[in-house]
Amino acid sequence: MSAAPVTGGPSLPQERKLVTSIPGPKSQELLARKNAAVASGVGVALPVFTVAAGGGVLVDADGNSLIDLGSGIAVTGVGNSAPAVVEAVKAQVEQFTHTCFTVTPYDGYVEVAEKLNAMTPGDFEKRSALFNTGAEAVENAVKIARHYTKKNAVVVFDHAYHGRTNLTMGMTAKNMPYKDGFGPFAPEIYRAPASYPFRDGLSGAEAAEQAILHIEKQVGAANLAAIIIEPIQGEGGFIAPAEGFLPAIQRWANENDVVFILDEVQTGFARTGDMFAADHEGVTPDLFTLAKGIAGGLPLSAVTGRAEIMDSAHAGGLGGTYTGNPIACAAALATIETYEQENLTERAREIGAIVSDFFADLQQNDDRIGDIRGRGAMSAIEFVEAGSKRPNAALVGAVAKTAGENGVLVLTCGTYGNVIRFLPPLAISDELLREGLQVIAEAIAAN
Numbered sequence: 291m292s293a294a295p296v297t298g299g300p301s302l303p304q305e306r307k308l309v310t311s312i313p314g315p316k317s318q319e320l321l322a323r324k325n326a327a328v329a330s331g332v333g334v335a336l337p338v339f340t341v342a343a344g345g346g347v348l349v350d351a352d353g354n355s356l357i358d359l360g361s362g363i364a365v366t367g368v369g370n371s372a373p374a375v376v377e378a379v380k381a382q383v384e385q386f387t388h389t390c391f392t393v394t395p396y397d398g399y400v401e402v403a404e405k406l407n408a409m410t411p412g413d414f415e416k417r418s419a420l421f422n423t424g425a426e427a428v429e430n431a432v433k434i435a436r437h438y439t440k441k442n443a444v445v446v447f448d449h450a451y452h453g454r455t456n457l458t459m460g461m462t463a464k465n466m467p468y469k470d471g472f473g474p475f476a477p478e479i480y481r482a483p484a485s486y487p488f489r490d491g492l493s494g495a496e497a498a499e500q501a502i503l504h505i506e507k508q509v510g511a512a513n514l515a516a517i518i519i520e521p522i523q524g525e526g527g528f529i530a531p532a533e534g535f536l537p538a539i540q541r542w543a544n545e546n547d548v549v550f551i552l553d554e555v556q557t558g559f560a561r562t563g564d565m566f567a568a569d570h571e572g573v574t575p576d577l578f579t580l581a582k583g584i585a586g587g588l589p590l591s592a593v594t595g596r597a598e599i600m601d602s603a604h605a606g607g608l609g610g611t612y613t614g615n616p617i618a619c620a621a622a623l624a625t626i627e628t629y630e631q632e633n634l635t636e637r638a639r640e641i642g643a644i645v646s647d648f649f650a651d652l653q654q655n656d657d658r659i660g661d662i663r664g665r666g667a668m669s670a671i672e673f674v675e676a677g678s679k680r681p682n683a684a685l686v687g688a689v690a691k692t693a694g695e696n697g698v699l700v701l702t703c704g705t706y707g708n709v710i711r712f713l714p715p716l717a718i719s720d721e722l723l724r725e726g727l728q729v730i731a732e733a734i735a736a737n
């Protein structure tokens with residue numbers, strides 16, 4: 291079966307339009323095929339099969355047009371099939387598709403590295419290495435930090451998410467669905483308490499003191515290669531640490547010859563209203579891990595940071611068959627230029643203001659809305675049982691389901707599964723965003 295061809299990108303009609311129930315008959319037919327052909331472990335959040343997407347909408351196989359508040363998990367910041375990305379990919383695909391950079395190199399990879407070195411915070415000499423996925427970037431940042439420090443231990447935090455490979459599963463906090471039954475995990479990973487202002491009530495300095503004491507007593511700086519942390523925790527619940535937490539952790543790492551790594555896989559590239567979340571926090575990590583928003587939907591990731599650390603690994607120690615694929619690099623250059631030219635950091639701030647104002651109003655009359663948080667176009671609501679801080683995951687599941695049935699794709703997250711997160715494409719219009727929020731408000735009221 292095939293749907294009539296539809297071209298994606300921003301010229302798609304920017305509307306919410308339902309012509310069948312969700313999922314419609316064609317999506318249901320495809321879902322039956324998926325269930326018979328694809329491993330069950332590969333789940334789906336909303337079983338509508340996409341045929342086109344762009345701006346702020348996704349069009350499905352039945353012709354429904356849904357408002358996209360997820361961006362494929364913070365990936366299509368510039369919008370799906372963004373024109374500059376499409377053009378760059380087409381041009382590259384006609385030149386060559388692959389050589390393996392470590393066999394015969396090409397300039398697109400070098401240009402992405404130059405760009406990342408220049409645009410990330412930190413006024414010092416930098417190097418970059420490119421990979422395919424966020425997890426692979428995290429794995430390589432750990433490899434590099436261990437090689438440089440000649441130490442083994444790695445500190446991660448409560449509520450952390452770093453990926454699904456063996457090492458990164460071990461670094462991730464949440465058991466279901468990420469880790470359950472998939473162990474044993476790699477050794478020498480230690481988990482420290484994070485800063486979670488809504489639940490711990492600690493100042494940034496207090497939370498940092500608690501974490502540092504934990505690290506000193508349970509790991510020891512002499513054994514510690516790296517501390518890795520998301521500047522706003524993503525899958526863990528869009529938890530922004532209390533002010534001062536990250537700078538204090540960084541100071542301790544710098545003083546103790548521990549590589550400080552910021553995992554900006556989800557927060558990077560204009561999402562939080564700054565090009566990188568580090569900008570807002572005033573921290574300058576030794577290494578960044580970057581992915582998701584980097585290349586407009588093509589698979590690419592990077593480790594970027596201090597030259598002396600990055601250069602410590604021997605030639606041949608870093609790489610991979612597909613790492614820094616030329617098509618993904620061409621897409622990244624077009625994507626980064628789009629963030630800059632269209633001033634999408636500013637757009638992310640506008641989106642953030644619309645979302646937080648909307649829910650602040652709603653919170654006045656609904657005490658199940660426990661916390662509204664995040665920054666820029668990475669914002670979230672944590673739901674609780676009325677009059678308490680007990681997590682209300684059932685409500686969140688029901689709201690996401692009702693919103694989906696009404697043509698709004700919204701994602702959930704949180705260690706306790708009680709957070710609705712907003713990650714709209716930065717290409718979404720105000721009207722469509724407001725309509726999407728209204729549908730969610732109705733879904734909250736109905737559940």
Ligand SMILES: *Cc1c(COP(=O)(O)O)cnc(C)c1O
Nearest residue numbers: 423424425451452453524555556
């Ligand atoms: C998504 C994510 C990862 C993993 O990226 P993949 O591309 O899915 O491997 C790592 N760290 C953070 C903070 C993420 O949000």
